[in-house]
């Protein structure tokens with residue numbers, strides 16, 4: 651039996667579907683906070699619990715069944731909000747992971763724990779980022795990144811064999827560019843469209859590393875069942891297929907400019923700048939900008955500085971294991987922007 655957390659989320663949900671499809675005999679227990687919202691899925695048993703509760707808050711009978719039957723654990727649940735205070739992010743991401751691992755340490759049949767992490771545990775490091783333990787020395791852009799780095803340390807110290815799979819930022823469902831879950835990247839594109847991003851904190855060589863959910867979930871589903879990856883850290887990232895910010899801006903603008911009404915606004919393209927100048931802009935908008943712009947830039951502030959910290963995630967390990975790299979961002983970015991415009995960013999205008 652597989653014990654999966656985060657099955658109601660974007661990544662966990664995709665992993666669940668793919669693992670069920672790949673193995674017709676697989677049975678899965680999924681940790682859910684609200685059992686009434688779980689749709690019945692054959693071969694899947696919802697187990698009510700919460701990463702924040704001691705022992706995950708599992709009922710005694712569920713705990714006994716899991717102890718008897720679980721062979722694989724895939725931990726994809728997390729608090730993924732970038733703006734959380736550190737103690738809140740830690741409560742779910744670090745202590746929740748610790749609680750799960752403590753339970754798994756008592757389950758005799760567990761062969762491996764697969765921890766779904768983020769490539770951005772690299773935090774403020776720049777340059778080539780290896781598929782290996784990150785030292786944390788450069789610090790992080792937000793508490794989410796830090797809490798995921800701390801959770802990796804908990805996983806690395808686990809009593810059971812583990813593998814860490816680090817996803818880059820997911821921007822669409824698949825290479826068709828469909829978006830079913832909106833996030834900070836999409837918010838940034840929306841602000842660009844409204845002309846609310848006068849500056850982007852990015853040097854000329856900076857790139858944007860993003861991936862489709864399908865690439866990430868199929869990789870996790872494939873790698874979680876392999877028996878030869880214990881102790882490995884793998885990047886599920888665009889890597890060399892990341893798109894330079896300049897090019898991304900160009901492609902985005904091209905899609906916007908197909909609309910004559912938008913063209914008539916003659917919005918200036920954002921200027922690429924350094925972090926210090928961007929921080930000045932943030933401060934001045936905080937003092938004098940309108941409320942919508944202030945709120946928007948506050949949201950971006952937990953994420954935008956990554957653009958000014960150019961890095962390239964190494965993916966040689968992942969590419970060898972999966973037989974191919976992630977699709978290059980250039981191949982689908984235009985379709986993502988088209989989808990965002992058509993879907994109006996999933997929100998009322």
Ligand SMILES: NC(=O)c1ccc[n+]([C@@H]2O[C@H](COP(=O)([O-])OP(=O)(O)OC[C@H]3O[C@@H](n4cnc5c(N)ncnc54)[C@H](OP(=O)(O)O)[C@@H]3O)[C@@H](O)[C@H]2O)c1
Pocket residue numbers: 655656657658659660661662681682683684699700701702725726727728729730742746766767768769798816817818819820821831
């Ligand atoms: N999406 C990305 O771009 C991205 C990139 C890199 C890494 N990741 C990693 O991928 C994993 C999944 O992210 P996602 O994008 O799928 O996020 P998501 O769609 O927001 O899903 C988060 C999942 O975690 C569950 N969860 C949150 N707090 C919980 C708690 N206290 N107890 C039990 N379950 C809890 C949620 O359950 P409820 O339904 O009850 O809320 C949901 O199933 C995370 O570990 C994240 O760090 C994601």
